[in-house]
Amino acid sequence: MLDLLTDNLDAFVSGLWVTTRLVGASFVVALVLGTVVAALRVSPSVALARLGGVYVEIFRNIPLLVLLFIAFAGVRRGGIDITAWTAGILSLGVYTSAYVAEALRSGVAAVSRGQVEASLSLGFTFAQTLRRVVLPQAFQTVIQPLGSITIAMVKNSAIVGASLLALPDLLKEARIINSNTFQTTESFFWAAVGYLLLTVTITIVFRVLEARYAVRR
Amino acid sequence: MHTSRWRWLLTAALAAIALGLMAVGCGGGGDDEAEPAADVKQFPPDTTMGRIQEEGEIAIGVKYDVPPFGFRNPTSGDIEGFDIDFGQAVADALGVEPRFTEAISDNRIPFIQDGTVDLVLSTMTINPERAEEIGFTDPYFIARGRILVPEGSEITDVQTLAGKRVCTALGSTYEDTLREQAPDAELRLVDTYSECLELLQNGAVDAISTDDVILTGMIIQDDSLRLVGDDLTIEPYGGGFAKGDEQFSQFLNGVLEDYKGDGRWAAAYQEWLGQFTGEKQEPPTETVEDALAGAS
Numbered sequence: 001m002l003d004l005l006t007d008n009l010d011a012f013v014s015g016l017w018v019t020t021r022l023v024g025a026s027f028v029v030a031l032v033l034g035t036v037v038a039a040l041r042v043s044p045s046v047a048l049a050r051l052g053g054v055y056v057e058i059f060r061n062i063p064l065l066v067l068l069f070i071a072f073a074g075v076r077r078g079g080i081d082i083t084a085w086t087a088g089i090l091s092l093g094v095y096t097s098a099y100v101a102e103a104l105r106s107g108v109a110a111v112s113r114g115q116v117e118a119s120l121s122l123g124f125t126f127a128q129t130l131r132r133v134v135l136p137q138a139f140q141t142v143i144q145p146l147g148s149i150t151i152a153m154v155k156n157s158a159i160v161g162a163s164l165l166a167l168p169d170l171l172k173e174a175r176i177i178n179s180n181t182f183q184t185t186e187s188f189f190w191a192a193v194g195y196l197l198l199t200v201t202i203t204i205v206f207r208v209l210e211a212r213y214a215v216r217r
Numbered sequence: 218m219h220t221s222r223w224r225w226l227l228t229a230a231l232a233a234i235a236l237g238l239m240a241v242g243c244g245g246g247g248d249d250e251a252e253p254a255a256d257v258k259q260f261p262p263d264t265t266m267g268r269i270q271e272e273g274e275i276a277i278g279v280k281y282d283v284p285p286f287g288f289r290n291p292t293s294g295d296i297e298g299f300d301i302d303f304g305q306a307v308a309d310a311l312g313v314e315p316r317f318t319e320a321i322s323d324n325r326i327p328f329i330q331d332g333t334v335d336l337v338l339s340t341m342t343i344n345p346e347r348a349e350e351i352g353f354t355d356p357y358f359i360a361r362g363r364i365l366v367p368e369g370s371e372i373t374d375v376q377t378l379a380g381k382r383v384c385t386a387l388g389s390t391y392e393d394t395l396r397e398q399a400p401d402a403e404l405r406l407v408d409t410y411s412e413c414l415e416l417l418q419n420g421a422v423d424a425i426s427t428d429d430v431i432l433t434g435m436i437i438q439d440d441s442l443r444l445v446g447d448d449l450t451i452e453p454y455g456g457g458f459a460k461g462d463e464q465f466s467q468f469l470n471g472v473l474e475d476y477k478g479d480g481r482w483a484a485a486y487q488e489w490l491g492q493f494t495g496e497k498q499e500p501p502t503e504t505v506e507d508a509l510a511g512a513s
Contacts, residue, residue: 072419072421073415073416073419076419076420076421077418077419081420084421162408164407164412164415164416166405166406166407172387172406175323175387175388176387176392176406178323178388179322179323179387179388179392180392182326182346182349182350184327
């Protein structure tokens, strides 16, 4: 069991690093886009709110594998020279941003109406109110669901490596090791350990964030 | 009030799913079991052949996306090809029905080891590493490793692959072949050759390397593609089965001998390859030992 890990340590570490970078970059994309879309969804403009709603429904309801295929094969055939990394980060980020937007929207809903009215009556614009009053509290409310979404993203990242993009992520490296050694159980056991390392780290980080910043109601 | 209604709905839904699963589980068994024909030899029940005859079907792992060896006919939806014809011949010799299952390069050896399939006929090259894990029949086809590029590519042979992106299937022999013969090429390993073709057509890779016959299948689909360079390797295809099953091995090689001798091999070659390439080929005469000796 341990032999397989020590013999192929470079490959496992490199795969874990690719997965980490993929998840890290996608997390940034998901957080930025998710915040923008959540802001759209709660905006007083009906058109903007509807636009946000359409975004969420589209990207939450298309399987990630299909998004990856469109982002890589479709866009390339459209003449845009997108790389596998860009396609992977964008797909995973955009897919996850729909969930982030929904989580944030529930956080926004938890901020009392009175605060918004007070802020507006003090002369803040809606955008200022959102940015300075509502969203900071919304983020504090949704730390725990954001943690779950991030963990789901780590697991979803395995789809990127198994797809057409062929990025050498943790699962891909494990499969290459498996195809060279035929030690199926061992290869995937160590891949599972790698994913657990990532998800447990994320769980701990979010626990700390929650203990420090979460709003208790 | 609401909760009880939901609970009722949930129970109903679960029951429906359970019934559906049971229906699926029961389907396909029992009633349509093929009675072995009178002229088929009956094997003792403790052999693999006897067990297959008992079950009335042989599970065969094949490719679903590698024309002309194993692929889904777009009009009929049936799985067809050179490998499928040989699989049918094996089933005929046992007087049973073949049940074809998709076996991609990456999962076909586990499928044999865990008993998912009795036999794998999926453009699988006989090599010593695999022979450690599974048993092989004598070669039923000899393919050659080549490189496929789009028209006008600057790649002309294996040397010019340096710095280029080359696609092949994860778990295929070309993973190693390319690492040895084109160490500076950038490998893209995907699950299926149809994915390689997509990547070549959309420009994400510069070349595909695998068996000439698989590449010929791609040219049949897209005639702007070209084969370049010399043969990288000789790839004898063998049927795969559980390691150490000597009786099954002898039986399969006997079926192959008849298949090659009575003209069925030549007919299959003409149907799946000859009519497209215009070439003629004799059935392979090597044994699995020859193939393993040649590879090492």
